[in-house]
Amino acid sequence: MNFLIGIVGKPSAGKSTFLNAACLTNAKVSELPFTTIEPNKGIAYVKTACVCKELNLQDNPKNSYCLDGNRFIPINVLDVAGLVPDAHKGKGLGNQFLNDLAQADVLIHIVDISGSLDKSGKRINIGENDPYEDVVFLENEINLWFKQILEREDWTKFIRSYGRESKKFIDELYKRLSGIKINRSEIILALKDANLEEKNPTLWTEDDLLNFSKILRRISKPILNVANKIDKENSMENFRKLKSKIESEIIPCSALAEFYLRKSEQEKKIEYMPGSNSFNILAEESFSQNELDTLKKIQEKIFVPFGETGVQNAINHAAFNILNQICVYPISDINKFTDNNDNVLPDAFLVKKGTLLRNFIRDKVHTDLADHFIFGIDARTKKRLGENYELQHNDIIKIVTSK
């Protein structure tokens, strides 16, 4: 399966609503803080222009689905309990649930952009909370969680035992951090970026340790900020302010609007494709006047200024801009673009940009085949591709094996 997105944010920001909108799940949602305690799981889809259009083929997807020339590829999503300041020390629901995020590859931070919740998710007057503070606090909490994992058990003893030899130190750090899905190259990169490559760990200051934790967090669990509840009064103004204050991308979003549209689509009351800027009403009589007004509001207040509800945009941004994924289509027949069962373009896989053909076969296609791999063929050009070929976005590839 592809990567995992962890949804984080303070209580009542709309995390479970975002999950439900993205995955059509039925996680419990309410105005009361700490509605979610146990994490909720779902499957969302990355959306990408499918190669079936370019090839003018009617495809027959197996591991994904295709809608009007858009390929939707599944990814995992996890919605966790709300985070409050000092969560890493055990405040709120404590740090137990932070551990639920251990396997996440990227975090989506759901920010209440209307500013109508205090730090613990209690309702306050609209605009009373500054969403910028939420962005700062959340990042800080996650960084401190990383620092705590590094320091747990005896850090001083740890560096005394392993700090003298760089390779041993990295090996032991890797063991210490393996529970939160961090690999060796990420550790090496973080040491370099923190300017700690040459410094003996026994001489690290508190600031060095914090800085290393921050950089490692940024590399291994990057955060995408999503300005949720953009449909509310004041939100547009707050969004502009926040955008001018932070350098990283921030995505305007109404998880509630997306959930409403997707539910209506599921009930065959409208036609709607996630990530699009319009919908078609199929059964006007099935909507009350109130509901028709809601649809009108979505059109005017969300689609016109922002082009979409933001849920699909957030997932795609996480996949393509943050995790640098590309899409690859393995096939068996280079003339018909089919698998052995005549399915046209059956599979679409997400892999990290820079992935080599041999690693793609090992990790995604079939571990067994990796040993029998001979070469690949680019289905468009019919050219041979060696095991060190670097995969490109939208490659369609036949894998030739000796098995």
Ligand SMILES: Nc1nc2c(ncn2[C@@H]2O[C@H](COP(=O)(O)OP(=O)(O)OP(=O)(O)O)[C@@H](O)[C@H]2O)c(=O)[nH]1
């Ligand atoms: N107006 C508006 N309300 C929203 C939006 N998203 C969520 N809400 C509302 O915000 C409230 C909290 O939503 P939840 O999804 O339960 O929030 P949560 O972040 O999962 O909360 P906890 O599980 O308690 O941490 C509910 O009343 C939702 O209907 C949105 O985009 N717009």
Ligand SMILES: [Mg+2]
């Ligand atoms: Mg929730």
